[in-house]
């Protein structure tokens with residue numbers, strides 16, 4: 404049984420990334436990031452983000468988040484994030500582990516976005532002045548959010564400003580940053596450091612690389628904290644040139660943005676088609692490549708009969724499943740239309756029977 408649109412992690416790697424890998428698989432090169440390609444990675448990211456940065460390749464998004472956050476949150480402090488944040492509910496306590504005990508404090512907000520008043524009242528309630536608890540040291544945002552929505556530049560600016568007023572560092576989980584950038588039509592700089600983000604988990608694996616993500620540090624005073632933790636975290640990678648080559652290819656000729664555009668376009672096509680299915684309900688605006696939808700049970704049963712399964716983790720207020728559909732750079736219009744046709748046919752069959 405095929406699980407349709409299960410995740411963008413199920414996609415392969417871009418052809419250009421594979422080509423970049425074979426080009427680097429020639430002769431010898433210095434290990435542990437001292438090779439030529441790894442050495443020029445920060446400069447490449449600096450061009451993309453229009454400012455000087457320190458960049459480090461890592462092999463998972465979880466490592467990027469946990470190491471980056473451990474560099475800014477001491478064990479005796481806390482970290483504010485959204486209730487739906489991947490770091491809070493899907494990373495096996497990696498942040499708590501790597502920070503050696505910092506507490507994650509989840510905040511509310513519609514559409515996967517932290518509500519500015521929730522942040523302000525958490526900080527006003529004591530925040531850094533608390534004597535007997537763990538004062539907040541950082542705010543972590545996710546863009547795209549885990550609900551598939553995009554924080555706008557001004558939304559990030561507002562939250563980051565409040566955070567900075569309370570001396571919090573600002574981290575961004577950008578597992579799908581490319582999808583947010585193309586969705587909003589802003590520059591990578593506007594959506595990150597210009598809005599107040601100091602440290603970024605730059606996702607690439609879901610959008611074209613095999614196993615290369617990066618930590619991009621805009622506030623370079625924080626870079627040493629990342630450097631110091633990489634080896635201990637098992638992320639000082641011996642043959643780093645293979646990861647760096649993937650990232651280099653991914654950033655070349657705007658591949659990362661082109662890939663995200665395709666994924667977003669397909670999600671939009673899918674969402675528009677789903678909206679026309681009676682009884683289907685989209686739960687959040689589709690800003691990027693993730694859709695949350697309720698579907699009538701007979702549609703799910705028909706999909707199953709056709710050898711297709713869809714995935715869910717959450718339920719609505721009636722206990723009915725909310726399905727998560729994710730498109731990727733590899734998703735084609737035919738694939739989307741095939742899925743929509745199966746749903747449409749389920750309806751026709753049902754109507755004919757009734």
Ligand SMILES: Cc1ncc(COP(=O)(O)O)c(C=O)c1O
Pocket residue numbers: 462463464465466468489490545549576578579608
């Ligand atoms: C928002 C977000 N952040 C971080 C990650 C972690 O990535 P990885 O599974 O590569 O550790 C994911 C993966 O699904 C994610 O969706």
